[in-house]
Amino acid sequence: MSDTPMDYAFGMIGLGTMGRNLLLNMADHGFAVAGYDKNQKQVDLLGQEGQGKPVKGFMDSKEFVQSIKMPRAIMMLVPAGAIVDSVIAEMTPLLSPGDILIDGGNSHFTDTERRAKELAAKNLHFFGMGVSGGEEGARFGPSMMPGGDAEAYKVMQPVFEAIAAKVDGAPCVAYMGPGAAGHFVKMVHNGIEYGLMELIAETYGVLKTGLGLDNAAIGQVFTQWNEGRLQSFLLDITKDIFAFNAPGTDHLLLDDIKDEARAKGTGKWTSQVAMDLQAPIPTIDTAVSMRDLSKYKELRVQLAAQYGPEAGQLPGNKEEVLRQLEQAFYFSMIMSYAQGMHLLAKASEEYKYDLHLATIAKIWRGGCIIRSAFLNDIFNAFEGNNQLAHLLLDGKVQPLVQGSVGGARSLIAAAVTSGLAVPAYTSALGYFDAFRTARLPSNLIQAQRDYFGAHTYELIGKEGVFHTQWTGLRDKVESPAGPQANQAPATPPVPGTKQSNEEPLNKHL
CATH class of the missing domain: 1.10.1040.10 (N-(1-d-carboxylethyl)-l-norvaline Dehydrogenase; domain 2)
Structure with a gap:
């Protein structure tokens, strides 16, 4: 495989066990791939394990990006959190409008939502993809859960379907849905x-x-x-x-x-x-x-x-x-x-x-x-x-x-x-x-909440929300109407006020 720019179909940032094995999996399926890592040892391992395959490792981020065909498709497999943001910050100035960036780590779904919006504003495609299977799965066929930018996924779909595990001939990868659906799943x-x-x-x-x-x-x-x-x-x-x-x-x-x-x-x-x-x-x-x-x-x-x-x-x-x-x-x-x-x-x-x-x-x-x-x-x-x-x-x-x-x-x-x-x-x-219990004892919890905090409750077969002035009832003889006489429909009392026979309301719980 030539080392000249514009040779590689896919790039991987992070050449730990998962990233390295995914690249080797892609190379086994005929895709020319490049990898980037700041650790020389990881780059050397990729070279050793990928000997004779269309794969090359880089330690220079600019050379790495320039080696990938446009529009570029680059995947990150780095620890979740601040490291993902730092990698994005490093890569963004080197990318061109229309390039695709994929987060294949275990990022929190809310971070994925945020990053997608930030990169879209820079005319870059981004999606999050969960990858499961460990090192063996990455090497010989993982299960993958992409979500987010549907058009960007369609570009990568042939690659991911080729390297995914197969069950009854069907690849174990599919578009999950918009936003951070992939990372959520x-x-x-x-x-x-x-x-x-x-x-x-x-x-x-x-x-x-x-x-x-x-x-x-x-x-x-x-x-x-x-x-x-x-x-x-x-x-x-x-x-x-x-x-x-x-x-x-x-x-x-x-x-x-x-x-x-x-x-x-x-x-x-x-x-x-x-x-x-x-x-x-x-x-x-x-x-x-x-x-x-x-x-x-x-x-x-x-x-x-x-x-x-x-x-x-x-x-x-x-x-x-x-x-x-x-x-x-x-x-x-x-x-x-x-x-x-x-x-x-x-x-x-x-x-x-x-x-x-x-x-x-x-x-x-x-x-x-x-x-x-x-x-x-x-x-x-x-x-x-x-x-x-x-x-x-x-x-x-x-x-x-x-x-x-x-x-x-x-x-x-x-x-x-x-x-x-x-x-x-x-x-x-x-x-x-x-x-499987049709009627739980949770009605007692609602009664307790209404007693100490005037949080109200609903009644079986009756529309509305109700509150009872429970305080002092233990000291009184119940009227013929029973507790219903103390029920008031649903306008919750103002916090901190007093009602008849009632202590100041406690809204903490």
Whole structure:
């Protein structure tokens, strides 16, 4: 490949593992590509790994930009946050109107919205694209979630479809929607990932502590599960972890790893935006919290000594408990996916993304970290009805839930009784039980809020918003009309004023 300018069809900024592997993937598919990094070591690695391929690395940003055919298409794969803005600031003066800039990192969706507007004002095309699959996916076929500038994506579509993972011959990449839709979908993907990983970790705890299985037996359980309806990428790598000894030893590397989980923030972002949109995702929230809790190792050791004894083994026949555990995992896995899909539906409505949940499930079936056999069921559910309000309403998902919830109840009850920590499991069951409850006790919360803060409430079968003067009612004999006599329709009182028999209003809660 000639080194003269205007040779390369695509550029990559950031030649870490992901960026380098994506470039090599493109080169394997016949695309001439250039890479840029300020680290000489990364540029040298690209040269070594790309030997004989149409790929070249640069350390000079101007030479890099000039080497790419116009209109240029350049992708960034750098850490989210200020670094993305600094790269954009560095590149913008070197680009020409009509050039395309792509953020392939895990940027927060609000940053993507801002950057798109800023670059559009400079006549530059920009879109955010989530990339899932890790280093192996990047090298041999990732799942990709582009969104934003639709015309710019069409230019890149042949490249991304060529390098994406394939399922039944279909590429695992598709345009998600306008604005920051691509990065939003990837963020929720990562939230689901958090939930699934926490469930697998809790399963490991049940197998190890609750059933007393050794590492070989635990590895066999994960291997068997991965050959059935639980088949997934995360279980596949988990079985491999239980077969990997620490170098030069006869024991698992896993046993040498500290039990303090780290995170890069995408799970937290998922929880935060879910609360903003009032879309409950308790299993994902719990997974985020458990990573945080795990970091308090010293405190956990102190509390373990103070509040012992440690959790005991689960009672009952071991094979029956294993059967219940498989059902519990399947049930909780469904709940984790269902929470994520519900959040996507709410976000699509709020942010006008026009997301197609069937398409999202379709491209998640291959290449990405959360790929699993169950995604076929999700795809079928939303392919049949893209307006489906919730995955649990699907007629074919319902029997899967009903067939596994009994095992989940038995397993969770036994684990809690034995002192085993299974918070993600319990949150999944609580989510399901609450959602299938036609009348929740939340009416009491509304009464309490109205009592202490005059926040008002609504009545069953009656239009309007109401407030009751609750203060002092406990000291009075109720009139024949009952509490209705104290109800006033819905003009909320002015904060700080007094009404008859009422203390100053508290609006803090």
